Amino acid sequence: MSEAMPEDAPGEAPEAPGPAGPRPLGVERAPTGHDAVDAALARLADADDLDVGGHPEVYEDVHQGLRDALGALDQRPGPQGPPRPYDHRS
Numbered sequence: 001m002s003e004a005m006p007e008d009a010p011g012e013a014p015e016a017p018g019p020a021g022p023r024p025l026g027v028e029r030a031p032t033g034h035d036a037v038d039a040a041l042a043r044l045a046d047a048d049d050l051d052v053g054g055h056p057e058v059y060e061d062v063h064q065g066l067r068d069a070l071g072a073l074d075q076r077p078g079p080q081g082p083p084r085p086y087d088h089r090s
Helices: 035-049 052-074
Strands: none
Touching: 035 052
């Protein structure tokens, strides 16, 4: 005599797997030594806890932070020299 496989209890449907929630990617970020860049890159970790729909806001914020850090490199440190005298030409 063969044993029959037990069936699910009447009225119970097996649970369908739902969509997986957000999962951290586990990407390691090494410090760069530049505080503004490190802060922007640390902000990427916020995307780990968000659904995909929330990622653009984080990415745009990080992108703006990195642009600001790069733009700051174009600024000359210290006081600017005196303005050049107006060159009078006729």
